[in-house]
Amino acid sequence: MVTKRGKQVHLDELPIESRTFLKLFWRQLKRSPLALASLFVLTVLYAMMILAPWISNTIAYDPKATQSSYVGRISGEHPQVNEPPSADHWFGTDHLGRDLFSRIVWGSRISLNIGLFVALVSILIGVSLGAVSGLHGGWIDSLIGRFTDVVLNFPFFFFAITIVTVLKPSFWNIVWAIALLSWTTICRIVRANILSLREQEFFLAAKSIGAGTVRIILRHLIPNTMAPIIVNATLTVAGAILAEAGLSYLGLGVQPPTPSWGNILFDGKQYFPQDFWYTFIPGLFIFITVMCINFLGDGLRDALDPKLSSEG
C-alpha cells in the first residue's frame, strides 16, 4: 500500500507512467520558478524573432524606413531623427529616423541566431572530437588533448577580432570565429564521460553483441552524456550572444544596414550620453536574454543532474 494524494492505494492500482527523458526533465524543471520564468521570456523573444516581419508590418514600422523615405502609416507625421521613446515609436527612432522597436525586433534574428549556431557548431566539433578521443584513447587522445590545450591558449577577444578583421565581419564569419574558440569545454566533458562509461557493463554488452563503433557512440554513449552537453550548450549560447555584442560594440559585428542588437548599440554610442535610451535599450535586450539563458542553464543543470542539485 502506498499513499497517493492522501488516499491509501494498492500498488497495483497505480497507473504505470513511462518516464521519458523529457518528462523527467520537465518534472524537475517545474520546481524551479526562476528557470520556468526564464523559459517563458526566452519563448517570447524567440517568437518575436520568428514573427519579425509580421510585427513590423502590423504593430510597428518598417525597420528600413528612414526619415526621408518615410510615409506615415499610423500618425501620418514624419518621424524625427533620434526621437526619444513615445507612444508612436515605443523605443524612439535612430539617427536616420528609423523606428527602433522594429529594428530591435529584426535585430533579434542576428543576435539570437548567432547564439544558436555557435552552440550547434561547438557541439558538433566538441562531441565528435571528445567521443573519438575518449573511445579511441592512445595517440589520438593525446593529439586531440594537446590540440584542445592549444585552442585554450588563444585569448578569446584578441583572437576573435583577428579572425573577423582578417576575414571581414559577416554572420557566418562571426559564428565561426566564436565557435572555433568555444568547443573545448564540451570536448573535455564528453571525453571524460566516455572514459567512465566505457568501463560500465552496458558498454561491454553492446560490444559483445557486435555493435559497431558508430552505433555505440550514437546510441549508447552520446545519450548518456546528453545532460552535461545540454547544460554546456546553454551556457555557450549565452557566451556567444555576449561575444557577438562585444564584437559589434567594436564595430566588428554584422554590418549595416542589417540590424543586430550589438550594431544598434554601436550606432547609438555616437549619440551617448545625450540620447541615452539609444544605447540603453539594445543593451537591455542583450542583458535580459543572456540572463534568462543563464538561469535556464542553471535550472537545467539541477534538473538533469540530481547529484548537483544543491550545488552552485
Place this chain on the structure above:
Amino acid sequence: MLNYIIRRTLILIPTLIVTTFIIYAIVVWTPGNPIAVFEDPSHPLSQLEKEKLIEKYGLDKPWYVQYSNWAVLFAQGDMGRSFQWSSAVWPLIRGRIWATVQLTGLALILAFIIAIPIGMISALKQYSLLDNVITAFAFFGISMPNFWFGLLLIYGFAVTLNLFPVSGMNTVPEPSASWGFLLDRLHHLVLPVIVLSTASIAGFTRYMRSQVLEIMRAEYIDTARAKGLSARVVNGKHILKNAMLPLVTLLGLSLPFIVSGALIIEQVFGWPGLGRFFYTAALGRDYPVIMGILTLTAIVTLLGNFLADISYAIVDPRIRYD
C-alpha cells in the same frame, strides 16, 4: 613531483610553437594582400616598389621559412617592426602594458577580496534570503554585457552626478604634485575597475560557494563538529582553509585576464592600454603588432596554466603526479 614539473615544462615549448604557428597562419596567410597596408589609394605603388616591399618583409619566401624566420627572431626578443608606427613592436607594446595592468590587476585583486567572504557566507547560509540575493547578483554580473554596464556607470556617475571623469587616464594638464597625480589616476580608475571586477566577482563567488558547499559535506567537518569545536573554528580553520586551496588554481587561470581582459573596457573608457592598441593594429592589419600581442598573451596564458597546476600540486598534498 620534480619529475612532473619537468614534464610540464617540456610540454610548454611544443605547445607554444603550435599555438604561434596557427596564429601566424591565420594572421599572415589569409586571402588578401599583406602589402595592401602600404597602398595609398591616391598613390598606387609601382610594380618595382611592390616587389621591394615583398622582399623586405620576406613575403617571397616559402611559408616554413617565413614562419621560422619570425619564430627565431621572436625567440631572440625581436618582435619585428610595426607597419603603422614605423617603430619596433616591443617598445610600443611595453608602453601600453603598464596602463592595462593597472586596470586589470586592481580589478582582479578587488574581485578576490570581495568574492572570497561573499561566496563563503553564501554557502554557509545556503538557501537563506542573503544567499538568494548574492546568487541573483552573481547572475546579474555574469550576464551583463560589460561595455553596456560601463556606459550605464558613465551615464549615472560621470555625466549625471559628475562624480568621476568620463574617460582617460589623467586630467589634462596632469597635476604636478606626485600625490595629486596618484589621486587623479585613482579617480580615473574607479569606474573601469568596478566594471571589470563585476564579472570576476560574480564568477569567483559562485566558484567559492560551490567549493565551500562541497567541503561542508566532508566527513572531517562532521568530526570537527562532533569534537565540540565552535562554529567559528570549524568555519575559519577547517572550511575556509580547504576552500581556499582551489583558488590558487583560479589565480593562475586569471593571469591571462591581466593582459587581455580589458580590451573592450579600454575602448569604453578611452584607456590607452594594450587592448585599444591591439584593436587599432587589427583594423590597420599591422601584422607584426598583431602577432606580437597574440603571442605574448598566449605565453602568459600558458604560464598561468602551468603555475596553476604546479602550485596546486604543491599546496594540496593529496594530489599525486607520477
